Amino acid sequence: MRRNSIKAVLLGAMASLGFTGTASAEDIGLSEPWQIGFQPEATEIMEQTVSMHNDFLLPLTIVIAVFVIVLLGYTLFRFRAGANPEPNRFSHNTFIEVVWTAVPTIIVAVIAVTSIKQIQFQDTPPTDPEVTLKAIGHQWFWEYDYVDEGINFEAMKIEDEDLQEGQPRLLSTDNHIVLPVDTVIRLLVTANPIDVIHSWTIPSFGVKVDAIPGRLNERWFKVKQGFEGRYYGQCSELCGARHAYMPITVDIVSKEEYQAWLLKAKEEFASLDRDGTVVASLAASDIAN
Numbered sequence: 001m002r003r004n005s006i007k008a009v010l011l012g013a014m015a016s017l018g019f020t021g022t023a024s025a026e027d028i029g030l031s032e033p034w035q036i037g038f039q040p041e042a043t044e045i046m047e048q049t050v051s052m053h054n055d056f057l058l059p060l061t062i063v064i065a066v067f068v069i070v071l072l073g074y075t076l077f078r079f080r081a082g083a084n085p086e087p088n089r090f091s092h093n094t095f096i097e098v099v100w101t102a103v104p105t106i107i108v109a110v111i112a113v114t115s116i117k118q119i120q121f122q123d124t125p126p127t128d129p130e131v132t133l134k135a136i137g138h139q140w141f142w143e144y145d146y147v148d149e150g151i152n153f154e155a156m157k158i159e160d161e162d163l164q165e166g167q168p169r170l171l172s173t174d175n176h177i178v179l180p181v182d183t184v185i186r187l188l189v190t191a192n193p194i195d196v197i198h199s200w201t202i203p204s205f206g207v208k209v210d211a212i213p214g215r216l217n218e219r220w221f222k223v224k225q226g227f228e229g230r231y232y233g234q235c236s237e238l239c240g241a242r243h244a245y246m247p248i249t250v251d252i253v254s255k256e257e258y259q260a261w262l263l264k265a266k267e268e269f270a271s272l273d274r275d276g277t278v279v280a281s282l283a284a285s286d287i288a289n
């Protein structure tokens with residue numbers, strides 16, 4: 001999964017061009033050509049999601065599919081016209097009807113209980129979050145607010161011709177979100193009031209939240225120790241012509257590096273007209289479109 005260290009060095013070199021995250025960030029949350037499985041599980045939320053899929057839903061689906069195909073094949077063979085010239089005429093069988101109603105109901109109920117438990121886990125931070133990040137969707141880029149730090153910036157997709165070696169196309173942004181490892185993060189997601197619905201996601205975190213104008217959605221995540229690196233995501237709600245061009249780049253760093261970044265970022269991204277109150281900004285691009 002992990003890219004080689006040469007790439008990390010190149011990423012470090014390009015980091016000096018823009019105000020990006022750490023110099024040594026290694027791509028972890030990145031899809032690969034012809035990938036079939038999930039991206040690495042960087043949070044407990046994603047561990048649960050992958051386990052639900054790989055250990056429960058997928059085997060269950062395979063058993064059901066094989067059962068149906070075998071039954072269908074047997075019926076086609078056993079009751080073909082040649083072998084069964086005189087067909088049965090009955091149309092009801094109470095025992096079979098009870099079974100084929102009860103068994104799927106039980107299966108669906110077990111899936112529902114398991115899912116609801118996971119949704120509850122995803123909705124309930126284990127401890128009070130230490131960092132609050134607000135993501136605001138715009139047509140077509142993301143804006144970020146570190147609401148307790150007075151840091152606010154926009155993250156624009158890097159155009160193809162400006163990509164540096166090692167930067168994945170359609171996934172790299174000029175400014176990166178930087179967050180500490182092993183820390184409970186509160187994620188607030190919304191969209192500009194005069195905008196449309198977007199969706200903020202990082203597959204490796206198991207987080208996907210709709211960004212809805214006028215509504216504030218909340219979620220949490222905590223990246224596991226040892227999972228420092230770079231993660232990518234994309235807007236996941238069809239939002240217009242440039243939906244595919246509003247990626248998300250997150251750098252997960254050590255707590256010390258995060259503190260150092262905060263100091264730099266407060267200078268770099270000092271919000272000009274903000275005093276802690278959250279004001280939805282109206283970017284020039286919103287008016288133009």
Ligand SMILES: [Cu+2]
Pocket residue numbers: 137138140197198199235236237238239243246
């Ligand atoms: Cu969008």
